[in-house]
Amino acid sequence: MKKHIYICLALLSISISQAQNSLKNIDLxxxxxxxxxxxxxxxxxxxxxxxxxxxxxxxxxxxxxxxxxxxxxxxxxxxxxxxxxxxxxxxxxxxxxxxxxxxxxxxxxxxxxxxxxxxxxxxxxxxxxxxxxxxxxxxxxxxxxxxxxxxxxxxxxxxxKFNDNASSFSSSNKILDSIWQLCKHTIKATSFTGLYVDGDRERIPYEADAYINQLSHYSVDSLYNMARRTNAYFIENPTWPTEWLLHTVPMFYTDYMYTGDLKTLQDHYENLKLKTLMDLEREDGLISSSSPHLNKELIEKLGFKKPDTKIKDIIDWPPAQKDTGWKLATAEGERDGYEIVPVNTVVNSFYYYNLKLMAEIAGFLDKNEDAILFKKKANTVKETINTKLFNKEKGYYIDGEGSAHSSLHANMMPLAFGLVPKEHITSVTDFIKTRGMACSVYGAQYLLEGLYKSGEAQYALDLITETKGDRTWWNMIQVGATMTMEAWDVKYKPNADWNHAWGTPPLNITTRHMWGIKPKAPGFKVAEIQPQLANLTYSNIKVPTKHGAIIANFKKDKNNRHYNIEIPDNMSAEFTVPPNNLKGRHNGKKIKPSQKIIILKSGVHSIDLKQ
The missing domain is CATH 2.60.120.260 (Galactose-binding domain-like)
Known part of the structure; x- marks a missing residue:
């Protein structure tokens, strides 16, 4: 691990003066x-x-x-x-x-x-x-x-600068409340450089760290400048490994959805196309860092200052660390035995997601030919992954081309990014549920996303609030940390620190997936609210947007579920009626049993549902 880290640091090659320039206009x-x-x-x-x-x-x-x-x-x-x-x-x-x-x-x-x-x-x-x-x-x-x-x-x-009052959360599960507070404090406390950095050991921005940081920050505050500075930093200062680069497009896309400001997409569109790594694409649509197209010219275009011709030897550092020589709690570190092969499932799942987002971004910018191209490429990648990297007999994904091994990572990423066909969601989620939290703190972001997207809200909530064992957020609190840790425990990563914002998935997951509150239209002009509150009997949440806060309350009594939701001026929301709803009322008016969406205009709404 140390050797790989040092090589990565050498590749970053940002000068001290450049770093200082990145701090201009920061409100510390x-x-x-x-x-x-x-x-x-x-x-x-x-x-x-x-x-x-x-x-x-x-x-x-x-x-x-x-x-x-x-x-x-x-x-x-x-x-x-x-x-x-x-x-x-x-x-x-x-x-x-x-x-x-x-x-x-x-x-x-x-x-x-x-x-x-x-x-x-x-x-x-x-x-x-x-x-x-x-x-x-x-x-x-x-x-x-x-x-x-x-x-x-x-x-x-x-x-x-941080608005402590912009957000709040409470629920009937006090463990969940404590973890949410741990994560919120982490977002404020780790903002000390004015950019999203990985933690105190290096104080360097990395795309994967920054993306989770961004999602969590946007869930508790409507100040977007810090994320935008960090995004701009990555244009000129990308980092390895492969999947880190593939977080760039999601970061820019997320910023547009929350702010509605097209300028950054316009300014960096061509660079974002490069950061999808589509130059590494094979005839069947999949990409690999072993591609002959990964040459010095491409590395320079991507923004690396001192390209290393041997970079392909370390580029695929999968969703947990490689073997390091450290004496770890498990021999494979945090990767659940993930087999590292040139054409692997994790990287290509990220690639598919990048293509899917780029199709939307091209549409936002009226680049219709590009939108069609990216959509076509995404469909090709999806088909190839589900043909070549899916074990039909077992009903779940293998780690990559030529591998016979199936890890949690190779399945949670396709699930999180919408790659799994409907007929295989059950078999994939069943396999995932046999693995528990067999991923790193970082990987937990995608594990939880995939579970909520596939209707496994209760299992996801159970993972977040688990109190047994050391691969839990509760363990972070129990050992004395007041910011989320880089790893579940130092025995899983001997150089881990106690101040890593990439450990905050429960924060953004609670907002964006448990309560299901996120922008549906750019700039939060329209919000979506799709609650999956599992066995919570009550919950209150305040979510910041550029128009003001969405304030929502939930209470369950036997078979009755009551939601009280306040939508700010200059926006509306689409409330997704939870499944198995028999009848209900919205502001006193009956809801049809077949109704799936309730339109919420600015103002206060009362929704009563009965199962």
Whole structure:
């Protein structure tokens, strides 16, 4: 893994000045966070808990001076003795700072030592005026000679502009509520560079990380500039592996659907066509990084500054890590035994999705010939995948051409992207349900999407709220993380950090699939609301749009389901009536049993349904 990461970093090749230019017009804010708890450890030592981890530093002042040195420890994790863990493992952060003295009545901002990995090369750099920040929740003070009550201490939290009140969620499942809050805080706390970065270890934007970050950010705030800056960054600074590149088109498409602003699609249309990787297409429509067309010229067109002629050897780094030499909990890492072959199911599922979206994008831009071409290509790829990469005897997909192995990944991606024919959805979902959460935190995004799209809402909710085992979001909370982790546990990825926004699928899944609230027409002119609330007995949600918030409430009582939904001005919504509805009323008027869609205009709507 490390070798592959270093090669990828070399390929990024963005200069420090370029990174600094990416930070122009960014609205970074600093929030002073008070301690939520203070424990006296001994006569001269105290543990301060700020409640949640943020990127930043500590600021303190005292009404009484101290001439002796003061020792400050900052960290994300506690050890078993209720002290900050000095050796937390992975890329979980800890740092020690010694203050020579503590002058009276002066604000002292603790100066931190930068980490070489995330402050050089391709890392997104912060302005010098901000200084060095690190993620931490706890502060431990040693050798304090003066009474603690003389101190004023704050966590100086750095984050991009964020509207905490733009969104909310609650439900009858308190585990779900806790996980949603964990994810929402992650989106705010990881915004400290003004771009979507992978986490603190590298602080580099990667397309796959950024896409999940974008979906979750758009689910809790209607400020879109951060995503748009990140999207623009990827035009000139793409990353490997193959499927990372194939997230570019979905990011630009999502932005248009939420904002309705065509300019970015117009400006980058030709580059988006390249990022589909259709230049690697074979006669049967499938693509492979082993294609002879993956040459220096194409790599340069894609935006790589220093193309490596041997890049095809590492380009297919599938939806979990390759074998790394690490001692992992499972030999195959997070890939469920996924067999890496030149023409594989995951990459071509992403390719199909790119073609499908490009057909829509071409239509938005009145490029009708291109729209027809992309639609035709998508149909060809779909047919080929279902002919060559589907095991008809077993009823589910193989990992790729020539493979006899079927992984969770090779099946959840076709399901998420709408590749599975109706007659095979049951057999594919049945296979998926035998695998559990056999994918990485990142892969969980597509597993959950596929399940909701195929009517498996209860199983999806059960996965999100699972409390047993360590491959759960609940485990992240239990081990002490207050941002989502890069991996389920360090034993699955020994260099994992505790601040990865790609771990937030439950946030955007709750909004976009559990409640089913997302834009149906560009710019949220028309929203779709398709609730699949499984066994929840009540739920309340507030979803931001550019026109204002959609506010929805749900309550179930025996066989009755009641929805109260408020639609902002200048938009409407299409409410999908859940299946098995026998009768109901919309604002007091009867709903026909055969009615599938209810049109909701601006205003408040009451929908009562009975099964």
């Amino acid at each position: 804010r600093t929030t002073d966070v008070k301690p939520t708890k203070v424990d006296k450890l001994d006569t001269e030592s105290y543990l301060i808990d700020f409640g949640k981890a943020f990127f930043g530093t500590v600021q303190l002042s005292s009404t009484r001076g101290q001439v002796d040195s003061l020792v400050i420890h900052l960290g994300e994790k506690l050890n078993d003795e209720n002290r900050i863990d000095r050796d937390p493992g992975g890329t979980i952060r800890y740092q020690k700072v010694v203050l020579k003295n503590l002058p009276a009545n002066q604000k002292i901002k603790v100066k931190l030592t930068p980490d070489k990995r995330n402050s050089t090369g391709a890392a997104i750099l912060l302005p010098d005026s901000i200084g060095v920040v690190m993620p931490f929740r706890y502060c431990e003070i040693e050798n304090l000679k003066i009474p603690f009550k003389e101190l004023s201490i704050h966590q100086r939290a750095l984050h991009n």
